[in-house]
Amino acid sequence: GAGVSQSPSNKVTEKGKDVELRCDPISGHTALYWYRQSLGQGLEFLIYFQGNSAPDKSGLPSDRFSAERTGGSVSTLTIQRTQQEDSAVYLCASSLGNARLYEQYFGPGTRLTVT
Amino acid sequence: GQSLEQPSEVTAVEGAIVQINCTYQTSGFYGLSWYQQHDGGAPTFLSYNALDGLEETGRFSSFLSRSDSYGYLLLQELQMKDSASYFCAVRDTGGGNKLTFGTGTQLKVEL
Numbered sequence: 001g002a003g004v005s006q007s008p009s010n011k012v013t014e015k016g017k018d019v020e021l022r023c024d025p026i027s028g029h030t031a032l033y034w035y036r037q038s039l040g041q042g043l044e045f046l047i048y049f050q051g052n053s054a055p056d057k058s059g060l061p062s063d064r065f066s067a068e069r070t071g072g073s074v075s076t077l078t079i080q081r082t083q084q085e086d087s088a089v090y091l092c093a094s095s096l097g098n099a100r101l102y103e104q105y106f107g108p109g110t111r112l113t114v115t
Numbered sequence: 116g117q118s119l120e121q122p123s124e125v126t127a128v129e130g131a132i133v134q135i136n137c138t139y140q141t142s143g144f145y146g147l148s149w150y151q152q153h154d155g156g157a158p159t160f161l162s163y164n165a166l167d168g169l170e171e172t173g174r175f176s177s178f179l180s181r182s183d184s185y186g187y188l189l190l191q192e193l194q195m196k197d198s199a200s201y202f203c204a205v206r207d208t209g210g211g212n213k214l215t216f217g218t219g220t221q222l223k224v225e226l
Contacts, residue, residue: 056212
């Protein structure tokens with residue numbers, strides 16, 4: 001079966017514009033996670049979904065960041081009024097569920113550059 | 116909160132054995148995971164330890180000591196393709212349903 005897919009793979013945007021990043025998890029995976037990774041750094045947790053609900057939004061850096069998940073599948077991460085510090089690779093991952101969150105499958109990421 | 120410490124960089128020669136350590140501080144603890152990430156690639160899951168001891172998967176093994184808040188990833192018979200970053204990650208009882216990742220160890224395998 002297909003792995004986690006993300007689109008676009010690269011996004012260059014001007015400061016102040018809004019961007020939408022998409023994640024399509026592995027079929028049957030109920031848990032979905034968004035992370036941000038800056039160059040040479042570790043993974044920064046942003047948000048977690050179980051089904052369509054997001055019980056943990058603690059990692060969202062500001063109210064410019066939001067995410068939703070529909071149909072228990074595709075998720076969209078939206079960044080409003082982008083800033084240069086938002087430049088990073090945004091990674092999405094999925095797992096079979098909460099009990100298996102230690103084993104996450106990652107997509108290839110979206111490289112966001114804010115100019 | 117949670118914090119994890121890993122060496123930033125390790126260098127070893129092809130065919131050798133290398134150990135990447137990870138120490139953690141958490142408010143509670145479920146287990147320790149390891150992920151591999153090649154440059155420009157996505158992290159891939161390697162192993163998970165919930166109990167003390169050694170878990171072996173081919174050339175890779177992972178060890179956990181809960182009493183010492185310490186674990187390591189052991190890579191044997193190193194190959195050039197093992198050059199990558201390796202991240203430890205903890206799932207803890209105080210952090211909700213998420214993994215907290217370390218800053219990663221860059222492994223360079225030389226001839």
